Amino acid sequence: MSTADKPVVESAQHIRYAFTEEQEQFRTALRRFLEDKSPPLEVRRLMATAQGYDPAVWRRLSEDLALPGIHVPQQYGGAGFGMVELGIVMEELGRSLLCAPYFSSAVLAASAIMNGATEEQKRDLLPDIAAGLQLATLAVTELDGNWDPRAIRLKATRAGGNYLLEGVKSYVVDGHTANLLVVAARAADRDIGLFAIPADAAGVARELLASMDPTRKIARIEFKAARAQLLGDSEDGLNALSRTLDQAAVALANEMVGGAQKLLESAVSYAKMRVQFGREIGSFQAIKHKLADMLVDVELAKSTAYYAAQAAAVEDPEWPAIACMAKAAASDTYVRTAAETIQIHGGIGFTWDNDTHLWFKRAKSSEVFLGQPNYHRELLMQRWRV
């Protein structure tokens, strides 16, 4: 990698630092849609259901806005945009906390298929995912919750033209509602391969896990001699998996900064409204300075998330390292911003009725999903060969 000797990222000429007019318009339209369809009351209603999303909203988001296939090439039924547009979608979804199987199906599973499948498989699988008709997800981690692909133990044994999966996956986003599972498994005790299997196949048992963040549900899935199809034409799917995880990290980082920005806005507006000691609490420097620090924090994390999306979009050779930066920075920022937003709200911030905890919990689940900030910082150092 070009980074070995000069680890400070040389900003590539072709990276854009501002969104285009079209991208801004897209964002505005999206935000309007989401403010309408996913106000906090709706989030609360849906998070209390086992299904966890509203199929009618999902249909509109798929049919009217073509979001699930935003980054899928047109020949596979997508809209043909790239990581930057996907980043915008994620940021807005993070802001509105929409309850929908978007991250699982459009980001995780679709990317895994795009990265790992054969041409024929892509033509077979992607159009329905891009159209929102098929809900897919990606199963990587197992009971130990380790995101390093080397930790994968689930076994795939060749059986005729197919493979039999044996083992347990956990922390599978929307694993209880997806129709199609993409599973990372160890083939022939050696390589990591990606396998596709219908969720209702024989030998697949799924269980919704009780989890802190009810806006993004996770499941444990047990495979017992479950018959799956190998994605791609070799058992070596490690690169495809690794690339998928990096893309997911960039997407999730953008989602997180969207949520953090929303929290900051809510903290600022509360600080302007709440009066103590005869003045708005936002006039006390302890609060004022905290908010200024939160703004700096959020803007810096945004810059990293945006840059990561731009770099990934143009396949800058640095982008996997930058994905690590983005995930770590956005995680830290989101969690800090959520905690401070509660602090600024005082007692009411600790109640169930106040909406802050919805974002707080999403911040928590996103912080550890795909690996904690420490994991990504170490990965960054390795990718830079430090």
Add this chain to the structure above:
Amino acid sequence: MSEISEDEVRREVRAWLAENWDPNLSLLAWRNKLADSGWGMPQWPRQWYGRGLPARMVRIVEEEFAAVGAIGCLRGGIGRLAAAVLLEHGTDYQKQKFLRRIITAEDTWCQLFSEPGSGSDLAGATTRADFDGKNWIINGQKVWTTSAHHAKWGTLLARTDWDAPKHEGLSYFILDMKQPGVDVQPLRQMNGHASFNQVFFNDAVVPPEHLVSTVNNGWQVAVTTLAYERRFAADIARPSRRGPREGRIYEEERAETATVMEPYKWYPQRAGRVDLIIERARETGANHDPVVRQEIARLMTLAQAAEWTARRARAAQSQGRPQGPEGSLGKLAASHVARGCARVHTMITGTAAMLTGADSPRNGVIAEILVSVPAVSIAGGTDEIQRNIIAERVLGLPKEPRFDTGPFRNIRRN
């Protein structure tokens, strides 16, 4: 938006350099060419030694200069700041008199704002300017005045009305430092350097044509200065990369750096030297310590984020969009980066962080980082003041309750 494209600018500057750049010129002859052609300050208006290019093009010009090793105008320094203020508020006489010699670096400047009694609260200045019918007569004291010992000119904030409210009784002058009524005394800093000074005025004289803007309107001009100062702060910190350097002009530039730029020689260190972090970690083996690795990654991410944020601000500006919050936080982000660097350099260096001088790591550079970083969060407006500005102007939070209204004469002060 301008009609000229980046490629055209690149072509033009490249052609001009091919025609004119010659490392055997004298520095002064070269800088005069820069002033005549406008390539020294391409973002300045055409009639005032610039080319009227949008700010985003400056980087392209700098890149082309760097590619052939051509020397530009002095990047840091108060002269740049004074020039920006004069372009906005100065009279034609003042522009005529001062701008060209800022480009050629024949004159050095200093900023006479802070006083013993007023730093963050600059509008509390008590240095007085009284008109004697012919000239303004200056009495009082300034402090922390960087470069005052080299400077020919100073931008001075002084009180001209003691009965007006604090912000309405100040005027902004250009003062000749080389006159009997001005006494400059160096102040030694905690890092051993003496780049700032105390300046005493005893009936120093300023002719009326050196008043910038109008009498009692000095605060507006000072605010402009401070806004530019925040914006330039990041620039000075950038260590410049250099190509081949042989020829008379480089000798002269080295001499300039050794004298005029002497007060700034520790500035890269005060910004933290993030560029040395990974080299040093490899050098000491600290790159094998998982805790240090975490801290390095955290710091590098922060430093990159600060850089990308600055670029976002510039990109938004060049698209003609209103600048978002990303434009206001550069100085605070730079403080975070500097402090982070000091911490991580210490972790990497370990016990040897106690040493200074020739025996110490990197010939004293690491030690200098550690004792210079505390300046970043003070100079040019403290971190706390930056937070106030962000909170009030960007987030729209309520202002502090005030205790300094009414005639200045009656306000409590040091």
